[in-house]
Amino acid sequence: MRTYVVDAFTEVPFRGNPAGVVLLDRPADGTWMQAVAAEYGHAATAFVDVSAPTASPKPLRWFTPTTEVDLCGHATLATTHVLGGDQRFDTRSGILVCTARDDGSVEMELPADPPEPVTPPEELAAGLPGITVLSVWRGRSDVLVEARSAAEVRAVHPDLAALAEIPTRGVLITARGDGRADVVSRFFAPAAGIPEDPVTGSAHCTLASWWGERLGVAEFLAEQASERGGFVHVRLAAPGRVAIAGHAVTVVSGTLHAQ
Template identity: 65%
Template sequence: MRAFVVDSFTDSAFTGNPAGVVLLDAPAEAVWMQSVAAELRHSETAFVVTGGPDDEPKPLRWFTPETEVPLCGHATLATAHVLGGDQRFDTRSGVLTCTAQGDGWIEMDFPVDHAEPVEPPTALAAGLPGITIEEAAEGETKVLALAASAAEVRAVRPDFAMLADVPSRGVIVTAPGDRPGIDFVSRVFAPQVGIPEDPVTGSAHCTLASWWAAKLGRDERDATFVGEQASQRGGIVQMALRGNRVGLRGRAVTILSGDLLV
């Protein structure tokens, strides 16, 4: 079967977030998909069934090196890029629609993940040395920490052992943007699912878009944002918030294609 490595949320090779993409003729066993994801060692590998009717959504699942996850943005973008842009996928988070926007851009229609204010878990502060946590919030899959500045976000060197004790699938640390055209910066850490730092995280921006709309006083029914994920590889995510849905826009670059033999 065909397999690919794609850098997502970037137009330059070796930046953005790399994802594996495996094209299946029929559904595969979860144990086998988990083994492939562990072998490829990307933060997520997508498995998409392409053998069904053209007019039906294609079944799509995502695996980290350690576990299956319910939603993944960059691997969905990578899959749509491999398959040609306009796609519908049947996933654990419902039907996700991807639309080619021209010039290599693809918009993914994702559900919003509304984060509610919480007291920062003890392990959160301990796991983010140097971060002044001004607020904390919790969404369906991730805990969010507001830092005092973008400089703190860029400089933080997490204690991953402590962050693994945060009761969530991942931790977002964010702050207002520090350069023109960027509304906010973020980084995402998920040692709970085998990902110390995720380079560019589409699903995190489902939380960030609605959270920053409220923070910045924007209309949650119709607002646009540009986020920079300030990891070492780095990436840009454009967002269009539309009530309980958010359009995540990005580009992608295919790095490798070949045959998966087992």
Template identity: 60%
Template sequence: MEIYVVDAFTDRPFAGNPAGVVLLTEPRDDAWMQAIAAEMKHAETAFVTPDNHLRWFTPEAEVDLCGHATLATAHVLGGEQTFTTRSGPLTCVNDDGWIRMDFPADPPELTDPPIGLVEALPHATIKSVSLGRFDYLIELESAAEVRSLRPDVQGLTQISSRGVIVTAIGDGDADIVSRCFYPAVGVPEDPVTGSAHCTLASYWVPRLQRADLLAEQASPRGGFVRATLDQDRVLLSGQAVTVLRGHLSV
């Protein structure tokens, strides 16, 4: 069966977020898919069946939603797809050189910081703490703080959520900037996180009073996401580049 490596949320190779994509031609059990994801060592590897049932695995665990690996899978399959997933149906369409994905919105609710969170973000000026479906969302004072943050990754593993998003108003072409940390599922820092932008768009659109956002994820690889909040859905758009195509021999 075919396997791909696709750089998602970028228009050039070796940037954005790399994802593995496996086109399943026969049923495989969870342990096999987990072993392939561990072998690939990408933040997520996607597995899609001929009838478009889509699942995502990090090197350590299956996850309920993954934007960049969905984008990568749609890119491999030609763009226009509807997938069946643990988070419901996800539709992808071609949009002038980008692929637009229809994801559920995730409006976070303001909350107190959990024990250990403040200590795991040294020297950060925290303006607010919110909790979405999967992640804590931390607004910092400035984009410069987001870019320069050096979190205590081990400390973040003690936080009872999938991960932690830090964000601020953008300081360049982008409306907002963010970084995403998921050490609890084996991803210390994710290069570009599609699903996090369901939370980010739900948080920032009411505050900036703009329905459409250009979001920068300021990881070392970096990437950009277009996000539109449409009632209880978020439309996420990105580009993708295939960098490897091969065949699994196991």
């Protein structure tokens, strides 16, 4: 089977978020896909069924090194980049529409995930030392933490063991931007086998409506300030939908022999 490593949400190699992409030439077993994702070790590996080349939407699944997930933006971007052109995928989050843009980027229409205010989990203070917590919110999968400043977001060294005790996929911390981007964020998901995700497309489904309301805009530029870093163009689309766009770069292509 053809396989790739693609850096998503970046225009240069070795930045953004790397994802594995496997083009399935036949339907595959979930246990096998999980083993491949663990072997690759990326935050996510996408498996897209191309056994029927003209079929649309194409079945698409995503696995972290330890579990299957319902939605993964950067691996969807990577998959669309590999396949080329406009794509439609059949996923655990419904039908996803991806559009190739004139500037070489890909725009993905994903389900919105507006969060609701919650009482901060007990583990949060220990898990995020140095963060001045202004408010805490909860989406379908993640906790969103509003920090006082972008400087705090950039500087935090989380206690991953404490964050892993919070019963969510991950913890998203965010603040207003301090440079090129309108907002800054970082994302930690140790409970899902991802200490820090470099650039998280699905997290911006939560950030979209939350920041859109506070900024008073329907479109903004977000920076995920991990060590690798990356930029995400976010747009509030149709009701209940978010459009997220970014570039991608293929860094590895080859053949997967273990079947």
